[in-house]
Amino acid sequence: MHSDVVASRSADPKDSRESRSESRNGAGPHLDAVSLAIIEQLQEDGRRPYAAIGKAVGLSEAAVRQRVQKLLDQGVMQIVAVTDPLTVGFRRQAMVGIHVEGDVESVADALSAMSECEYVVMTAGSFDLIVEIVCEDDDHLLEVINRRIRAVPGVRSTESFVYLKLKKQTYMWGTR
Amino acid sequence: MHSDVVASRSADPKDSRESRSESRNGAGPHLDAVSLAIIEQLQEDGRRPYAAIGKAVGLSEAAVRQRVQKLLDQGVMQIVAVTDPLTVGFRRQAMVGIHVEGDVESVADALSAMSECEYVVMTAGSFDLIVEIVCEDDDHLLEVINRRIRAVPGVRSTESFVYLKLKKQTYMWGTR
DNA sequence: CGGAGACCTGCGGATTTCGCAGCGTTGGCG
DNA sequence: CGCCAACGCTGCGAAATCCGCAGGTCTCCG
Numbered sequence: 001m002h003s004d005v006v007a008s009r010s011a012d013p014k015d016s017r018e019s020r021s022e023s024r025n026g027a028g029p030h031l032d033a034v035s036l037a038i039i040e041q042l043q044e045d046g047r048r049p050y051a052a053i054g055k056a057v058g059l060s061e062a063a064v065r066q067r068v069q070k071l072l073d074q075g076v077m078q079i080v081a082v083t084d085p086l087t088v089g090f091r092r093q094a095m096v097g098i099h100v101e102g103d104v105e106s107v108a109d110a111l112s113a114m115s116e117c118e119y120v121v122m123t124a125g126s127f128d129l130i131v132e133i134v135c136e137d138d139d140h141l142l143e144v145i146n147r148r149i150r151a152v153p154g155v156r157s158t159e160s161f162v163y164l165k166l167k168k169q170t171y172m173w174g175t176r
Numbered sequence: 177m178h179s180d181v182v183a184s185r186s187a188d189p190k191d192s193r194e195s196r197s198e199s200r201n202g203a204g205p206h207l208d209a210v211s212l213a214i215i216e217q218l219q220e221d222g223r224r225p226y227a228a229i230g231k232a233v234g235l236s237e238a239a240v241r242q243r244v245q246k247l248l249d250q251g252v253m254q255i256v257a258v259t260d261p262l263t264v265g266f267r268r269q270a271m272v273g274i275h276v277e278g279d280v281e282s283v284a285d286a287l288s289a290m291s292e293c294e295y296v297v298m299t300a301g302s303f304d305l306i307v308e309i310v311c312e313d314d315d316h317l318l319e320v321i322n323r324r325i326r327a328v329p330g331v332r333s334t335e336s337f338v339y340l341k342l343k344k345q346t347y348m349w350g351t352r
Numbered sequence: 353c354g355g356a357g358a359c360c361t362g363c364g365g366a367t368t369t370c371g372c373a374g375c376g377t378t379g380g381c382g
Numbered sequence: 383c384g385c386c387a388a389c390g391c392t393g394c395g396a397a398a399t400c401c402g403c404a405g406g407t408c409t410c411c412g
Binding site: 031036039042043044045046047076077078079080081082083084085087088089090094095097105108109111112115117118119120121122123124125126127130134159160161162163164165166167168169170171172173 | 207212215218219220221222223252253254255256257258259260261263264265266270271273281284285287288291293294295296297298299300301302303306310335336337338339340341342343344345346347348349
């Protein structure tokens with residue numbers, strides 16, 4: 001059921017114009033206030049019924065459903081379960097700062113391809129790249145940092161910050 | 177993939193359902209294989225119906241529902257919408273490394289109380305604390321870093337890494 | 353003017369969620 | 383040893399939700 005791509009009446013290929021998914025961060029498809037309000041609702045509870053959301057934002061159930069589906073298709077948001085990795089058996093995490101020589105973006109792509117890299121961001125400052133690593137144990141972490149990451153062409157040096165304790169983790173942008 | 181736990185009705189006693197292990201930092205009992213499988217399902221799609229999850233993990237719809245509710249109540253996981261902040265109107269983000277003198281945890285608590293801090297983690301390495309900041313614009317970011325964070329007692333110095341481009345952001349722990 | 357696209361509403365029918373009553377297992381305890 | 387409370391799972395209607403679809407409005411063009 002997931003893959004039948006609604007689009008009951010918008011199965012138009014040219015429709016893809018600027019809705020090209022996920023990390024085109026320059027500027028996403030601009031969201032209006034209503035979509036923002038819908039996102040806010042779902043940031044509080046990802047399973048809230050469409051009808052309840054509709055009541056909150058002033059739209060019909062069907063309209064909310066269509067908007068949500070579009071936001072998901074466009075990659076503007078995803079509705080997922082998030083956990084503290086420590087409780088799920090990943091005992092070692094680290095933030096790794098990386099100095100790059102040459103093309104930063106290609107290095108970022110290479111790191112993004114690793115499943116252990118949960119989070120990859122290009123930054124200004126003394127690091128060119130910052131990535132978050134999630135591993136099962138020390139050996140795993142060591143291997144990822146010392147063998148895999150440093151083996152990527154363009155990576156000149158790294159600095160690791162092993163997690164001792166996760167104090168806060170929220171997803172409430174917009175809910176302020 | 178999902179082990180053989182099907183057990184249409186056999187209550188496999190071998191699996192010591194809940195070991196009272198504590199080795200974690202925040203809260204929450206250890207998870208058995210079935211709960212882990214449920215979380216995996218919800219990491220793929222936070223709105224997946226309980227019946228579908230049940231089919232995948234070998235449990236009835238009602239059992240899945242009860243487990244999910246418990247996981248939510250215990251705070252082991254949350255089901256939420258996540259977005260790239262840039263597409264939602266937060267144009268400035270930064271990772272901030274912090275050097276602390278004195279009690280690190282109390283500083284972490286103070287930072288956690290700020291709504292602009294999305295992510296707060298205590299680390300080993302040259303920083304004592306790493307926090308992720310989400311702001312609306314440069315002025316906002318400047319104020320948070322230079323006035324609010326540095327005003328927290330115990331914060332000795334900070335180093336900022338302004339986000340240029342978010343390359344990857346996933347929540348698929350366990351789905352590997 | 354007329355058509356295409358975007359977006360909304362309303363409405364049945366299929367699904368899903370929800371609450372509750374059983375039931376088997378486990379563990380504590382007199 | 384036997385009783386009982388605590389848990390967790392199942393099954394089952396009833397209620398609520400989801401889903402697809404048809405139809406209406408508005409805007410943007412050629």
